[in-house]
Amino acid sequence: MLAHRQFRTLILAALGGLTLIPTSHAETQYITGTGLDGVTNKNLALDRTPALYTGDFGDCLGGQSLLNVTKFDAAFYYDNSTILFHLDGTTNIRNESVMMYISVEAYGESRFSMTVNPCTVNIYSMCPLNATIPIQAFALFQVGPQQVSGIPQIAYEVPDLEGFARIQIFANSSQTEIGCFQAVMKNGHSFSQPDSISTVLGIFTVVAIIASFATAAYGVSIPHMRNHYAHSLSVLVVFETFQSIFYSGALSLPWPSVLPAWWSNFAWAAGLVPSAGIVDSINPFVGVSGNASQVGGAGSTVINNQGGLTQQIYGRSLALDVASELYKRTPESVKDAINTLAKRQPYDPNDPYDYNWNGDPVQPGMPLPGDWTGFAGELSALSIPAPNAFIVALIWLLVVLGLVISLLVAFKYSLEGLVKLKWIKQDRLQYFRSHWTGYLSLAILRTLFIAFFSLITLAMFQFAIHGSAGPTAIAAVVFIIFMVGVGGLVIYAVHFRLRFSTFSVDPDRILLRRAKMMGFIPCVMPVRLSQLREEELGEKPAGSIPFVRWHFVDNDANRKNVHQDEPYVKRFGWLSARYRLSRWWFFALWLAYQFIRACFIGGAAGSPLAQVFGLFIIDILALVIIAALNPYEGQRNTALAVWLLAITRVATTGLSIAFLPDFNLNRIVVTVIGVVIIVIQCLLTIALMILIVLGGISSWMSLSRNREYFTSERLEGVRIQYFEHIARRATDQPPPPKPQVESESNSSDKFPELAKEPYFAVTSVRRTPKIEDEDDDYLAEMNPPPVPSVVSFAPGTAKGRPRTASVSSRHSVSSLPRAARVHRASWSSREFSQWQADQDRPNPTLVRRMSGGPGHLRSNSMKMASTLQGQASASSLRLGTPVPLSRPMTPTKEVAEKESTLDQVDETDKEADKSNPDDSQ
Ligand SMILES: *[C@@H]1O[C@H](CO)[C@@H](O)[C@H](O)[C@H]1NC(C)=O
Ligand SMILES: *[C@@H]1O[C@H](CO)[C@@H](O)[C@H](O)[C@H]1NC(C)=O
Ligand SMILES: *[C@@H]1O[C@H](CO)[C@@H](O)[C@H](O)[C@H]1NC(C)=O
Ligand SMILES: *[C@@H]1O[C@H](CO)[C@@H](O)[C@H](O)[C@H]1NC(C)=O
Ligand SMILES: *[C@@H]1O[C@H](CO)[C@@H](O)[C@H](O)[C@H]1NC(C)=O
Ligand SMILES: *[C@@H]1O[C@H](CO)[C@@H](O)[C@H](O)[C@H]1NC(C)=O
Secondary structure, three states, X not given: OHHHHHHHHHHHHHHHHHXXXXXOOOOOOEEEEEOXXXXXXXXXXXXXXXXXXXXXXXXOOOOOOOEEEEEEEEEEEHHHOEEEEEEEEEEOEOOEOEEEEEEEEEOOEEEEEEEEOOOOOOOOOEOOEOOOOOEEEXXXXXXXXXXOOOOOHHHHOOOOOOEEEEEEEEEOOOOOEEEEEEEEEEOXXXXXXXXXXXXXXXXXXXXXXXXXXXXXXOOOOHHHHXXXXXXXXXXXXXXXXXXXXXXXXOOOOEOOOHHHHHHHHHHHHHOOOOOHHHHHHHHHHHOOOOOOOOEEOOOOOOEOOOOOOOHHHHOOOOOOOOHHHHHHHOOHHHHHHHHHHOEEOOOXXXXXXXXXXXXXXXXXXXXXXXXXXXXXXXXHOOOOOHHHHHHHHHHHHHHHHHHHHHHHHHHHHHHHHHHHOOOOOOOOOHHHHHOHHHHHHHHHHHHHHHHHHHHHHHHHHHHHOOOOHHHHHHHHHHHHHHHHHHHHHHHHHHHHHHOOEEEEEEEEEEEEEEEEEOOXXXXXXXXXXXXXXXXXXXXXXXEEEEEEEEEEEEOOOOOOOOOOOHHHHHHHHHHHOOEOHHHOOHHHHHHHHHHHHHHHHHHOOOOHXXXXXXXXXXXXXXXXXXXXXOOEOOHHHHXXXXXXXXXXXXXXXXXXXXXXXXXXXXXXXXXXXXXXXXXXXXXXXXXXXXXXXXXXXXHHHHHOOOOOOOOOOOOHHHHHHHHHHHHHHHHOOOXXXXXXXXXXXHHHHHHHHHHHOOHHHOOOOOOOOOXXXXXXXXXXXXXXXXXXXXHOOOOOOOOOOOOOOOHHHHHHHOOOOHHHHOOOOOOOHXXXXXXXXXXXXXXXXXXXXXXXXXXXXXXXXXXXXXXXXXXXXXXXXXXXXXXXXXXXXXXXXXXXXXXXXXXXOOHHHHHHHHHOHHHOO
């Protein structure tokens, strides 16, 4: 008591001192306070943020409170042991004495409670309630350690404290609850950091988009472009990862508060960018109504309760808790505290004590603050009401489509501008520039494909919550457009390739072979007989089961495979290009999987049990099936999409089962599980960012494929290995276990198979030397003696014409470097296109280094053809490369080389395109 008086004296002295100095209100004022821990601090800013404080508040009688409340703040100042309480509003009750019950609940348990008689703390506007007098209740209570002993120390530190403060107002005459307001409790720490986390994730995503686009746009030979594109990190998978993290919160479960806060960082990837403007403007359309500046349900007619408020008047049977009952339940210590400690502090709006940490009345359509149940709870962390979600995502999708279109158009025309200004070479990104409309439509389709899961889920959710007619109709239309459009396109893409094939069912067997899991656990591995290679048949299997093998057989045995089929890659490469040769159809399976997930997540919102277990089973099945199919050609895509993402999904859904209300777990345990989920998803996010960086480096190497030397010498070896890896992966053959054995046993039986395939048609590494390059080294390289026997391995070219005269053989009769040929006026356009096709061959030196030197190449030409099977080795075979001299790796040479390789084909490219109208589809 004494301490308290000293306090007040101190404050008054401080204030008195301050009044002598002319200060503006904006300046911070300081007071001295003694915290609950006994520490006295002389520098407490008056407007500091309390240790615990309330955020947004709502009406916990579901809009039936007999008060309209515009302000409800409560706070606990740990450092000067003060509880602040503030309630502003109006009522329509003419004359009623009331009691207030203030409580704080955290992690499912009551942590603090206090019963307040407004008359004893001099809240005159509530003593009694008077319809003509606005309520302005402001009180500060001194508390001792005893009263707040229920609040553990950790509550001031833990992010996203799960708790709420509640004020209940009871009428004395009827002893019923006439008002209840609830505000979320905060301590200033949160996992929800959209400004920083979303921005960082956005930047990484932009890197992935640029890398992916660059590999798709750079080059001239489509199969070769596809090879490199397949190894860039898939933007679809990046978005799938973010969306999968975000939509793990769309299950109808009572989430611990940490999870919606964490997930809010990923909402942008699902198209749910919080924007108050958009939400407000579509509120009337989606049927969300209400006054955003108040909560409560006081009617406009004044209730004359002369005979006392009775339950019947209000027609509801809500909380019948009696004020006197409350008193009985309240601990003695609290009663004493109220009777002795409670002191009045009338609220003064011009007070320097004013604060700005407070929350606002909850927005119409949002769940009660402090409740994070289901998708609506997750969306509340974004300030998006559940009925708005679909329309918000649709609006952002349209914005993104507009952005994609304008960026691509701007890119195309800025390239043209730079060419006009001669700031970049005439032929830079020539293929993209001449086919940019094709790229534009594919970019739009790809964006819609990425948005498919999110939009379908939200449309299903819109159906499930029985929203108002307008948005539901739009959701239905969008749903049909997506299902028919994207689904139909995918089916058409599969059909387009298979239309000349026959479906065949062959008998097969599943062999059970003994194997060692992780090298030491003995187990039985099922292997399909048809998938075994010759040399593996030796072992005797532990057993076998009859099985069938379904597959499509091409009617035309000599038809190009799907990744070499240029018209197909041009048209459907955006769907199929990243998958392995034998799994090119995986996009269809993927879409079906996404659709089933969307059904469970969005559509089954009403039945959490079915939703969670259904999704769990689907995710486990998907993990097994996708791992067995192993569809991706690139390693980073495989690591992310096949393993990390699928395992995280299973783990997240599996852990989410614990949140089912049926288990009724302690909320602290629930929060711990929530933190485990955050850790798992955080690791996935970090892994994704690392993969984006690695993918960026690999794509950068892909873009350097026409340069002889790489920017970084240290990465040079890696680059060569990477190109070899790409060439090998494009064949979709398992890596040769023992190279020696392979070259002897396989070369003979692989050779005829190879001859069927125009394998060297993958030609895009080009070099157009300048006339200055005409030095001895260079000419030696350009005019190697032809090796006819090797040329015979090459039955076609990029344009499907038989190769009779290759560039190298023509070069062998002419001493002109290729750059000089361009100026020959008499060439026909056919020759130009032939020439262009020939330009798409790798740098001889690079190839020599890729294949380990000319001698190695010649002696192992068969082996190289079978293992690399790529254009690089093939054209090096054509060249024969018996060049004894290697270009010296002097820095000056490298610079000159870089410059000359950068400038590629000029006008010829355009001519070639005109001569080949099929190109500009
Ligand atoms: C404690 O700090 C708050 C906020 O600055 C202030 O309003 C309140 O008067 C202080 N309490 C005491 C007892 O000084
Ligand atoms: C309500 O306030 C008005 C105006 O201040 C006053 O005339 C009236 O007597 C009050 N009613 C009650 C029940 O206190
Ligand atoms: C308000 O109600 C109380 C008790 O119900 C009564 O004693 C008092 O006279 C009333 N005041 C007015 C102004 O009607
Ligand atoms: C309302 O009821 C409580 C408990 O019954 C009592 O302590 C309080 O004084 C009453 N308020 C008024 C204004 O009579
Ligand atoms: C909303 O509430 C505020 C504060 O109570 C009030 O001033 C305003 O008139 C209300 N608006 C509507 C449309 O009811
Ligand atoms: C409470 O708010 C509603 C809706 O804005 C309004 O119609 C009513 O008049 C208000 N009641 C009082 C007492 O302010």
